[in-house]
Amino acid sequence: MFHPFILMQSGQAWWILRRLRFMLNKMVSNRIRKELGADMKIFCISDTHGYHRHMREIPQADVVVHAGDICNLGSAKQTEDFLDWFRALPMPHKVLIAGNHDFLLDTQRQADLGKPSQSFDFSGIHYLMDDAVEIDGVTFYGSPWQPEFQAMAFNLPREGEGLRQAWQNIPEATNVLVTHTPPYGILDQTNGGFGVGCELLTERLAELPQVKAHVFGHVHEAAGYQQQSGRQFVNAFEPRVIEI
Numbered sequence: 001m002f003h004p005f006i007l008m009q010s011g012q013a014w015w016i017l018r019r020l021r022f023m024l025n026k027m028v029s030n031r032i033r034k035e036l037g038a039d040m041k042i043f044c045i046s047d048t049h050g051y052h053r054h055m056r057e058i059p060q061a062d063v064v065v066h067a068g069d070i071c072n073l074g075s076a077k078q079t080e081d082f083l084d085w086f087r088a089l090p091m092p093h094k095v096l097i098a099g100n101h102d103f104l105l106d107t108q109r110q111a112d113l114g115k116p117s118q119s120f121d122f123s124g125i126h127y128l129m130d131d132a133v134e135i136d137g138v139t140f141y142g143s144p145w146q147p148e149f150q151a152m153a154f155n156l157p158r159e160g161e162g163l164r165q166a167w168q169n170i171p172e173a174t175n176v177l178v179t180h181t182p183p184y185g186i187l188d189q190t191n192g193g194f195g196v197g198c199e200l201l202t203e204r205l206a207e208l209p210q211v212k213a214h215v216f217g218h219v220h221e222a223a224g225y226q227q228q229s230g231r232q233f234v235n236a237f238e239p240r241v242i243e244i
Helices: 004-036 076-087 107-112 161-168 199-205
Strands: 041-045 063-066 093-096 131-135 138-143 176-179 213-216 224-228 231-235 240-243
Touching: 041 213, 076 093, 093 131, 093 138, 161 199, 231 240
Parallel strands: 041 063, 063 093, 138 176, 176 213, 213 231
Antiparallel strands: 041 240, 131 138, 224 231
């Protein structure tokens, strides 16, 4: 009969070996995929507004990208619940930016209003606030800013210097751009037929030839997918898997 301590140690060793094998297989598969030029699958979502747990069909993908508006009114409870849900999704990599409804994530706005800032647990998530991350050789850059819209979060004056500078900060090496606002003229029309995307973002995109895909949201009624000059555009209010 084996001593319980030996059995416990054996069980731990088995778990560690299994985990190491999984990690090794993943590293090998990622290397082979890059060598063969195989596609990366990206699950694009946006503007869930607190209804994330109503999403029943979660496809297989390498990366999940959320392009902002995780909340409805930006409560701490709703923010924390979303982060718990997002972190538990089966994709190996999670990329997240904020949107204009995510008030508590706009720390500058909170400070300007005299409200205390709140911290959230982003462990296991690439939360991009004018920042980049490289995943399996693909560079993702995320930014939450938008042309000013009501008294919402992450507002900057349309065609102002602040918004221009926000887009100038996008690195030239970016392959997947994630913003909350659409670029002007692409999947940005309201029901009234008005394009409300960002003109300065459209100008900046013309200077970024390495961007293969641009994921955004914000204008719910313009949700969909479009290809233009070999570049993929996704208004991810309508969830979609793309490959790059």
